[in-house]
Amino acid sequence: MLIDIYELQDAIQTEDYDAICRGDDAVAEESLESARAYVGLAAEKFGLEYDEEDPVLRLAVKKWALAQMYIFAAEWQTAERYKKECIEILTPLAPFEKNSKVFSEIHAGTKDWKGY
Known part of the structure; x- marks a missing residue:
């Protein structure tokens, strides 16, 4: 069932x-469409199938729409x-890459400073 x-x-x-x-539900409907697109793209990026029956994705869509x-x-x-709440909901769904490097490789310094 869709939200x-x-x-x-x-x-x-x-x-x-x-x-x-202000009496026009189009604002809420457009917000929902935007949220479905955003969460759908995030789910796709994470390798998940977008399904509004999934309680986590459903909550994320609601938060983004709001x-x-x-x-x-x-x-x-x-x-x-x-937005922050939505991102906090989606973050644990992101795949964990064990060997990915966030920072460039760092080497221990030397005892002399000649080649700084």
Whole structure:
């Protein structure tokens, strides 16, 4: 079952939803589409199949959609909070590469400083 705007309404206060959408649910629908695209691309990058039945991906879609709604309302701090929560949800799904190097290789220094 796909996430609908009613789940987004339930996730935030009614006053906030009404203030953001102003009676036009298109804002919530567009936010959901944006969230599906973002989370779908993240899942694809991680080698996962996008499925809104998956509770983790479902929660990530909700968080990203709420972030998009708050961006529309110019509530930047709240939007950033929801984006951060979405990223925290998705991060454990990323594949772990045991031998990948994050930094360049570092060698121990020498005792003399002539060749610094």
